[in-house]
Amino acid sequence: MGKNIVSFSQDNDAVVVTCEDGAEFRGNILVGADGVYSSVRRNMYAQMMQNPSKEAQLPESDKEQLSFTSTCLVGQTAPLDTSKFPFVKGTDCKVGSVVGDNRPYTWSVFSMPDESICWMVTQHFNDEINSDNSQLLTTLTQSEWGPDKMNTMCDQVKTFPIPCGALYTRPSLVVGDLIEATHKDKISRVILEEKLFKTWSFGRTVLMGDAGLGAVAAIQDAAVLSDLIFHLEDTSQQAISHAFQRYREVRYPIAKQSYETSYQMSHLNEQSWISSFIRKVMNNLPKWIWYRVLDTILAK
Numbered sequence: 621m622g623k624n625i626v627s628f629s630q631d632n633d634a635v636v637v638t639c640e641d642g643a644e645f646r647g648n649i650l651v652g653a654d655g656v657y658s659s660v661r662r663n664m665y666a667q668m669m670q671n672p673s674k675e676a677q678l679p680e681s682d683k684e685q686l687s688f689t690s691t692c693l694v695g696q697t698a699p700l701d702t703s704k705f706p707f708v709k710g711t712d713c714k715v716g717s718v719v720g721d722n723r724p725y726t727w728s729v730f731s732m733p734d735e736s737i738c739w740m741v742t743q744h745f746n747d748e749i750n751s752d753n754s755q756l757l758t759t760l761t762q763s764e765w766g767p768d769k770m771n772t773m774c775d776q777v778k779t780f781p782i783p784c785g786a787l788y789t790r791p792s793l794v795v796g797d798l799i800e801a802t803h804k805d806k807i808s809r810v811i812l813e814e815k816l817f818k819t820w821s822f823g824r825t826v827l828m829g830d831a832g833l834g835a836v837a838a839i840q841d842a843a844v845l846s847d848l849i850f851h852l853e854d855t856s857q858q859a860i861s862h863a864f865q866r867y868r869e870v871r872y873p874i875a876k877q878s879y880e881t882s883y884q885m886s887h888l889n890e891q892s893w894i895s896s897f898i899r900k901v902m903n904n905l906p907k908w909i910w911y912r913v914l915d916t917i918l919a920k
């Protein structure tokens with residue numbers, strides 16, 4: 621619809637959203653599927669903080685700002701010349717990662733079935749940046765979109781050698797080779813945040829996907845939530861609250877597990893001795909143990 625939601629109000633009978641252009645929409649339920657910086661979540665939490673009732677109590681952790689731990693340059697090359705990049709031969713996905721020595725970066729490559737490479741370079745911030753540190757955040761957010769600033773990060777990382785070992789015949793390949801083989805429209809810079817919100821609904825409003833979880837579960841959320849909404853007996857506040865409660869019961873434990881796994885995996889790339897020790901152990905694990913670990917993670 622091309623509308624930017626700026627606020628909403630709700631009572632026992634309905635919810636009304638207001639858009640930047642002044643348009644208003646009225647309905648029974650508002651689903652905030654508006655991503656990690658969700659305007660619906662911010663408005664909903666503000667309403668809860670002004671409401672003295674018990675159901676509106678917001679946990680302290682939900683009042684805290686999002687914090688940002690790293691920024692990331694991602695891209696996908698065009699199909700590559702396999703004589704220069706033998707790594708991409710075959711339909712299986714091969715993965716290689718490097719943890720920077722004496723520099724706060726990690727970078728990874730993934731071969732794709734169309735003989736292209738998806739690549740990612742992560743720059744780790746020394747200190748967490750909070751979203752109330754607006755000046756720095758604005759600079760970083762603008763750099764996500766500004767081609768000049770993105771070029772700056774490309775320049776900073778272009779000499780990084782890409783993981784080679786037995787997978788490459790040319791160990792001299794660098795990130796710059798991948799940047800050169802990637803169309804500018806297929807490179808993005810994003811800031812990565814870490815947070816699992818506990819409060820997912822209030823009144824007739826509910827959050828899904830990154831708006832509530834901060835994890836990668838948007839599609840599963842949508843399936844569970846739409847099923848519960850489809851089976852609503854009526855559109856009373858009571859029936860809606862019951863469905864939203866059920867939605868959280870089903871999805872929260874899975875979201876928590878997913879968040880924790882993702883947190884642990886991302887911190888494995890750190891330069892601390894403990895991360896380095898765990899990586900050494902992991903690199904030497906026999907395959908059958910790996911399969912067992914992966915089976916357990918997937919089963920959860």
Ligand SMILES: Cc1cc2nc3c(=O)[nH]c(=O)nc-3n(C[C@H](O)[C@H](O)[C@H](O)COP(=O)(O)OP(=O)(O)OC[C@H]3O[C@@H](n4cnc5c(N)ncnc54)[C@H](O)[C@@H]3O)c2cc1C
Binds near residue numbers: 810831
């Ligand atoms: C670099 C990177 C790599 C990733 N890789 C993977 C991966 O390999 N696998 C995976 O599963 N996930 C991955 N993810 C995560 C995945 O992209 C998100 O979890 C997913 O997109 C969340 O979907 P969503 O619908 O909740 O939010 P979003 O995709 O963020 O969509 C939110 C939508 O709401 C709109 N919106 C925002 N504010 C407003 C407003 N005020 N009014 C109206 N509309 C608004 C936005 O324009 C947007 O269209 C990755 C993310 C990043 C940054």
